[in-house]
Amino acid sequence: MTAPHSQDLAARSLRSVWHPCTQMRRHESVPPIAVARGHGPWLYDADGRRYLDAISSWWVNLFGHTNARINRALIDQLERLEHAMLAGFTHEPVVALSEKLSALTGHALGRCFYASDGASAVEIALKMSVHAWRNAGHARKNEFICLAGGYHGETLGALGVTDTALFRAPYEAMLRPAHIAASPDARYTLPGEGPGAAAARALADMEQLLQRRHGRIAAVIVEPLVQCANGMAMHDADYMAGLRALCDTYGAHLIADEIAVGCGRTGTFFASEQSGVWPDLLCLSKGITGGYLPLSLVMAQEHIYQAFYDDDLHRGFLHSHSYTGNPLACRAALETLAIFEDEQVLERNRGFAQTLSAALQPLAQDPRVAHFRRTGTIWACDVVFDDDAAAAGFSRRFALEAARRELLLRPIGNTLYLMPPYILDAQEADWLARRVHDVFTAVMEGA
Ligand SMILES: *Cc1c(COP(=O)(O)O)cnc(C)c1O
Numbered sequence: 001m002t003a004p005h006s007q008d009l010a011a012r013s014l015r016s017v018w019h020p021c022t023q024m025r026r027h028e029s030v031p032p033i034a035v036a037r038g039h040g041p042w043l044y045d046a047d048g049r050r051y052l053d054a055i056s057s058w059w060v061n062l063f064g065h066t067n068a069r070i071n072r073a074l075i076d077q078l079e080r081l082e083h084a085m086l087a088g089f090t091h092e093p094v095v096a097l098s099e100k101l102s103a104l105t106g107h108a109l110g111r112c113f114y115a116s117d118g119a120s121a122v123e124i125a126l127k128m129s130v131h132a133w134r135n136a137g138h139a140r141k142n143e144f145i146c147l148a149g150g151y152h153g154e155t156l157g158a159l160g161v162t163d164t165a166l167f168r169a170p171y172e173a174m175l176r177p178a179h180i181a182a183s184p185d186a187r188y189t190l191p192g193e194g195p196g197a198a199a200a201r202a203l204a205d206m207e208q209l210l211q212r213r214h215g216r217i218a219a220v221i222v223e224p225l226v227q228c229a230n231g232m233a234m235h236d237a238d239y240m241a242g243l244r245a246l247c248d249t250y251g252a253h254l255i256a257d258e259i260a261v262g263c264g265r266t267g268t269f270f271a272s273e274q275s276g277v278w279p280d281l282l283c284l285s286k287g288i289t290g291g292y293l294p295l296s297l298v299m300a301q302e303h304i305y306q307a308f309y310d311d312d313l314h315r316g317f318l319h320s321h322s323y324t325g326n327p328l329a330c331r332a333a334l335e336t337l338a339i340f341e342d343e344q345v346l347e348r349n350r351g352f353a354q355t356l357s358a359a360l361q362p363l364a365q366d367p368r369v370a371h372f373r374r375t376g377t378i379w380a381c382d383v384v385f386d387d388d389a390a391a392a393g394f395s396r397r398f399a400l401e402a403a404r405r406e407l408l409l410r411p412i413g414n415t416l417y418l419m420p421p422y423i424l425d426a427q428e429a430d431w432l433a434r435r436v437h438d439v440f441t442a443v444m445e446g447a
Contacts, residue, residue: 038065061291093330119153151229232380240275263287267376359433
């Protein structure tokens with residue numbers, strides 16, 4: 001049970017705060033956890049109870065809470081410049097960050113446009129695509145293709161290319177629906193088929209759609225390698241290469257939404273690297289500031305940028321947000337990139353992935369679990385139930401039991417997943433794996 005301090009804060013929260021992604025009435029029985037501080041992979045509530053943040057606080061944290069290096073960088077930046085508008089002005093953090101990110105793509109995506117959250121980055125990429133076609137004399141190319149189960153955020157434009165009925169239904173009348181192509185989800189591979197079969201089928205479906213509709217299609221938007229919100233649906237890296245070829249053949253932009261899968265989650269800094277092709281537009285957010293501050297950006301290829309470069313104001317990309325390129329957020333992002341470099345994070349993560357995968361074997365082998373899978377440092381499996389009644393409320397029951405056992409975990413439907421920060425040592429990995437299995441056993445046995 002929650003102790004006095006936490007209870008008090010949770011009660012005040014429920015009187016004044018409208019929490020995201022929540023049916024508030026459910027908090028009548030289970031109050032929110034009042035976090036007082038964080039350190040490394042741990043969050044502590046007001047009474048000193050701890051929780052291992054095994055989903056990186058909604059996939060944003062990379063190097064732990066109150067990271068010493070990012071803290072120092074931010075304190076230094078606070079003394080220099082907290083914010084200045086980015087129209088007509090520029091500053092060192094935003095320039096240095098753009099240069100570094102561009103270099104990470106071998107300068108294939110050399111133009112960075114900034115915003116504050118993931119959904120805005122998606123809106124920007126969609127608008128850039130349509131506007132670039134319009135400037136090129138193809139105003140009819142203004143429709144989008146997204147993937148079944150795809151998730152790109154919850155503002156109206158982003159929701160229009162999101163295939164999650166739960167999030168869409170109440171707003172359907174406000175949305176401009178996108179065309180939905182089959183998902184390359186590797187779980188659709190049939191017995192006897194090779195590993196790329198589901199991706200090949202999804203590409204064939206995509207080609208049919210493009211053949212029929214290419215005169216109207218501005219862009220195809222996808223989450224490379226892992227459709228995270230769609231229950232960590234993982235696919236073959238060849239899919240992106242095939243999709244790049246289709247987009248070139250049929251004249252559509254390719255937008256890679258790397259908001260969740262970017263920043264090293266899939267084993268490379270950008271997920272797109274594993275397919276050997278670059279999209280025309282790439283969205284980043286979540287982990288880019290190490291989980292410290294809201295920042296998002298769209299990286300664009302030169303041909304997109306040039307489509308706007310003109311004497312005519314109307315041909316420019318006039319989109320803006322008040323906090324575009326905020327210096328504090330950019331500085332946190334620069335320090336995040338410096339940590340990747342100085343500490344050989346991607347290499348270290350490969351070792352960590354082996355350690356945690358090995359420790360998770362008892363869960364992977366459990367007969368009540370199917371499709372145990374991993375991409376980079378994202379682990380997932382699907383829990384198999386006898387019937388819908390047994391499955392009902394699984395994710396809530398699991399999250400609750402996890403919190404009782406010092407774990408922050410929130411399954412997506414029947415999919416149990418881990419997306420921990422990149423700083424767990426072997427002991428913590430072992431502890432995490434054992435606890436996850438304990439929680440799983442307790443929930444399945446109704447304890
Ligand atoms: C989280 C997410 C978004 C939306 O980002 P917000 O910052 O929550 O608006 C978009 N696309 C993907 C793939 C995401 O995981």
